[in-house]
Amino acid sequence: MSTFVRLDCFNSLYLRFPTYTVKASEASSIVVPKSIENQRTAMSTIHVTARATIHAGKLEDFKALAAKCVELVCANEPGALEYSWYLNDAQTECVVCETYKDSDAVLAHIANVGKTLAALGEVADWTFEICGEPSAELAQATAAMPLKVYRPLQGK
Numbered sequence: 001m002s003t004f005v006r007l008d009c010f011n012s013l014y015l016r017f018p019t020y021t022v023k024a025s026e027a028s029s030i031v032v033p034k035s036i037e038n039q040r041t042a043m044s045t046i047h048v049t050a051r052a053t054i055h056a057g058k059l060e061d062f063k064a065l066a067a068k069c070v071e072l073v074c075a076n077e078p079g080a081l082e083y084s085w086y087l088n089d090a091q092t093e094c095v096v097c098e099t100y101k102d103s104d105a106v107l108a109h110i111a112n113v114g115k116t117l118a119a120l121g122e123v124a125d126w127t128f129e130i131c132g133e134p135s136a137e138l139a140q141a142t143a144a145m146p147l148k149v150y151r152p153l154q155g156k
Contacts, residue, residue: 047130
């Protein structure tokens, strides 16, 4: 059984700090406060919610493919901070909660589990939501997916 580090939505910081204008001659003497540096990192975090409606008679295939995805992610993706699968009581729908260090980590995920994701597309219908600021590369890579993007507004 795999061990996951679980993060809830309150652990992710989405605060905007004022923009600081600095003369080029002063730039070398500027020390960025740790709280602002941490915010910069938190703002690059990408949260993905994947929702699946499992095709009739395909539950066991779905579960096997889900297990393969978890195995691949745990073995190969240090940028995946959370990767958790949840079934409803009827076992007809699944929600996958994913948190990645940044857009590059999401791209690494797609490359790592791509073949398995394609097989999952044969046994379930999927929609996806991204919360965060996806890079141009990630936006291009996911352009054909049934995807909604939600950009940070405010929060703690």
